[in-house]
Structure formats: structure tokens, C-alpha cells
Amino acid sequence: MTRLPEFSLSFFHPRYWLLWLGILLLRCLILLPYPLLCRIGCGLGRLGMRIMSRRVNIARRNLELCFPGLAKNDHEKMLIENFESVGMGVIETGMAWFWSDARIRKWFTVTGYEHMEKARSGQRGVLLIGMHFLTLELGARIFGMLNPGIGVYRPNNNALFDWLQTRGRLRSNKTMLDRYDLKGMIRVLKQDEIMWYAPDHDYGAQNSVFVPFFQVPDAATTAGSYMLVRGARPAVVPFVPRRLPGRKGYELIILPDIIEELVGREKEFVATRINQTIEEAIRLAPEQYMWLHRRFKTRPPGRESFYSKK
Numbered sequence: 154m155t156r157l158p159e160f161s162l163s164f165f166h167p168r169y170w171l172l173w174l175g176i177l178l179l180r181c182l183i184l185l186p187y188p189l190l191c192r193i194g195c196g197l198g199r200l201g202m203r204i205m206s207r208r209v210n211i212a213r214r215n216l217e218l219c220f221p222g223l224a225k226n227d228h229e230k231m232l233i234e235n236f237e238s239v240g241m242g243v244i245e246t247g248m249a250w251f252w253s254d255a256r257i258r259k260w261f262t263v264t265g266y267e268h269m270e271k272a273r274s275g276q277r278g279v280l281l282i283g284m285h286f287l288t289l290e291l292g293a294r295i296f297g298m299l300n301p302g303i304g305v306y307r308p309n310n311n312a313l314f315d316w317l318q319t320r321g322r323l324r325s326n327k328t329m330l331d332r333y334d335l336k337g338m339i340r341v342l343k344q345d346e347i348m349w350y351a352p353d354h355d356y357g358a359q360n361s362v363f364v365p366f367f368q369v370p371d372a373a374t375t376a377g378s379y380m381l382v383r384g385a386r387p388a389v390v391p392f393v394p395r396r397l398p399g400r401k402g403y404e405l406i407i408l409p410d411i412i413e414e415l416v417g418r419e420k421e422f423v424a425t426r427i428n429q430t431i432e433e434a435i436r437l438a439p440e441q442y443m444w445l446h447r448r449f450k451t452r453p454p455g456r457e458s459f460y461s462k463k
Contacts, residue, residue, distance in 0.1 A: 198240025219367035234440035242287035250321030260402035272388035278342030292394025297325030302347030342385035373451035
């Protein structure tokens with residue numbers, strides 16, 4: 154398990170100065186009123202479209218693959234909205250790490266909390282199925298304020314950023330686990346803990362199965378969900394932190410427990426059902442999902458890549 158690492162004097166080394174400057178600017182920026190932060194975040198996202206051409210192409214390709222029925226103009230509209238959400242994600246990270254509990258409570262509502270209460274009444278662990286929405290950091294902070302739990306993450310290679318990220322995430326949660334620590338995940342679930350887990354990215358061919366995701370019939374999908382269900386039999390509760398239109402704040406949507414559909418089923422069925430749940434969640438706010446990740450980079454042997462090498 155991960156606890157807050159000690160602050161190191163090495164963080165004052167010149168190689169970290171640019172990051173310190175960025176964090177200082179973000180720390181000052183999030184003091185502004187929320188409606189103004191929304192305008193700034195959207196502007197950052199539009200600027201990002203101009204300088205992140207590779208990620209723009211990846212996001213555009215993902216939208217084409219997942220929503221083939223949309224007209225080209227609709228794809229481009231969603232693409233712009235998505236990058237505005239990318240910019241907001243930067244702002245929301247600062248909000249999650251530095252805002253007070255009182256200020257966060259002012260800007261969010263919760264829908265479906267009865268599903269969490271029902272899951273907890275069973276005296277067992279809860280596997281929270283999170284997704285890589287661009288509101289991820291803020292969603293984890295909000296959920297932790299309601300029910301402190303354990304996060305699954307990949308430690309960052311930059312030691313200062315890893316310290317900042319860990320410090321921010323532990324403001325309202327207990328600890329974190331490395332995403333490769335499967336035994337640790339099963340152990341905490343058996344101890345009736347709440348654990349946040351995101352099975353929606355492409356983590357490579359190892360320990361993955363090829364099952365449908367949106368309109369892609371053979372998307373590489375982690376088998377980790379199957380192993381956790383088989384090893385701990387926790388409640389499996391999806392949730393979505395959705396940014397509301399009109400700069401009105403956020404809605405944390407908690408969906409019903411799906412464990413009864415998964416117990417005793419093979420890994421392909423579990424992975425497929427989890428993907429269906431993720432699809433349903435993404436459709437609630439598709440422009441707020443992290444489309445700039447190469448979700449379909451791992452292909453079955455002999456299949457051509459979906460992404461241009463240019």
C-alpha cells in the first residue's frame with residue numbers, strides 16, 4: 154500500500170523548477186470563481202488542440218471507431234468539446250488537490266447513493282468501477298469525501314509529481330495500490346474496503362482478452378476485473394463524475410451493483426459486461442471521456458493498427 158511519501162529536499166533541484174512553477178500557477182488559478190475557471194479551462198483545451206496534433210488525431214480516430222453513425226460535423230463538434238474538457242481536466246485536478254471540502258460540496262450533487270448504501274449493507278468489499286473521465290481527479294475526491302476508500306494507480310516517474318498526486322488523492326482517501334498489485338487488491342476487498350479501479354484503458358496484450366467495446370469487436374480489455382470478482386466477490390458498483398452544462402457544477406452518478414451478473418462466469422463474459430457498463434457510463438457524457446488515449450492500440454495477431462504511424 155502507498156502512504157504519503159516524505160517530502161524530499163531533492164524536489165528543489167532545478168529539474169523540478171518548471172513543474173513547481175506550473176503547480177504555483179494552478180494553485181493561484183483555482184482561487185478564482187468557478188464560472189471563470191470554466192472559461193479558462195475551455196480556453197486551455199482549445200489551445201491544446203493547436204499544439205497536441207498527435208493527440209487530436211488519436212481522439213478523432215477513437216470517436217470515429219466508437220460512434221460511426223455520427224456525421225463528420227458531429228464528430229468534429231464532439232472533438233472540440235472533448236478538448237475543452239481536457240483543459241477543464243487540468244483545472245479540476247487543481248480543484249481536487251487544493252480546494253477545501255466545503256467549496257467542493259458547494260458544486261456537486263449525488264445521484265443514486267442508495268446503490269452504494271445497499272452495496273455496503275452486504276458486509277463485503279466494494280469494487281468501484283471508475284473510468285478515465287477527464288473529471289477523474291475531482292470525482293475521486295468527491296467520492297472519498299462520502300466514503301473514503303483505496304485507489305488503484307500507476308506511480309508517476311516524476312518523483313515530485315508523484316508526491317503531489319499522492320498528497321492530493323489522499324486528502325479524502327485512505328491509501329493507494331499499484332495497479333499491478335493484484336494480491337493486494339483482493340486482500341483489501343476481502344477486508345470489506347472500498348476500492349476504486351479503472352478497467353477501461355488498453356494495458357497491453359498480457360492478461361487481456363479481446364472482447365467488444367462500442368463498435369470495435371476485438372478491443373483488448375484487462376482480465377483484472379474477472380480476477381477480482383473471482384478472488385473477492387465484492388459488490389461491483391460503477392460511478393460517473395459528470396460535469397453539468399451551464400457551469401452549474403458536477404453530478405456524481407452511482408449506478409447499481411452488477412456482481413450477481415458476474416459471479417461464476419468466464420473471463421470473456423465478465424470483460425464484456427464491464428465494457429458494456431463503461432459504454433453506458435460514457436454515453437452519459439461522451440465529450441468528457443479521455444479519448445486522447447490509444448484505447449485500441451493492442452490488436453489481435455495479424456490485425457492492422459487503427460492509428461496512423463505518421
